[in-house]
Amino acid sequence: MIKLTNIQATARKRQLFQAEELRVERGALLALIGKNGAGKSTFLKALAGLESLVSGQISIEGSIYTFGKDYFPSKRVSYIPVKIVPFGAISLLDFVLSGKSMERNFLDLPSQAEQQEVKDLLAQFNMEHMTNDAFENLSDGEQKLALIMRSVYRNADVLLLDEPESFLDVSNRKLVFEWLKKLSEQGITIIFSTHQPDLAAQFASGFLTIHEGKIRLESVDKLNAIVSEIF
DSSP states (O other), rough: OEEEEEEEETTTEEEEEEEEEEETTTTOEEEEEOOTTTTHHHHHHHHHHHOOSEEEEEETEEEEEEETOOOOOOGGGGEEOOOOOOOOOBBHHHHGGGGGGGOOOTTTOOOHHHHHHHHHHHHHTTGGGTSSSSSGGGOOHHHHHHHHHHHHHHHHHEEEESSTTTTTHHHHHHHHHHHHHHHHHHTTTEEEESSSSHHHTTSSSSSEEEETTTEEEEEEEEEEHHHHHHH
């Protein structure tokens, strides 16, 4: 479980959001919604230990940390941005395999079993024929799928995704959300920002909303009321 206590985010002297207490159960699949500039990306990056604008405490499975002081989640939490700068001349296979690079010695090469595990992931998205393609030559959507697969291969406990549906065609959007739901059912906690709440509601277990300076947890059955209030 993730528990946030007395969190607050301020940018350019404006409060983005605050909450006295927020609990996210293990295995939750939460859609994060709010207007542009509300602080969705700031919130996700803070949970990943990548944002200095947020203060307060975070507890992950009972271990308590303070934002900006001792919160460095490393491999336990994986953040997937909307888009990344291509990594250059690295193959799709090696890019996904790099998810566990910190667990190996510098000179160790991935085993055949590890390579097969990644190939099986690629097959789930019909990308096995791209195994040796350069990551930099992939489309934006293909790079997004690779980022998600890299985090799954990394065995992170928490996945944080900024607009996972961006750059994906309709079939792959559905496939990604089905996959995220399956991962949440396996105990992985997932929070993703989205501009498509109707689509998210088909898979999410709940919503996190950022509105009028507050972040709250809401149930899926309140979607219509939530959307009308925020937008």
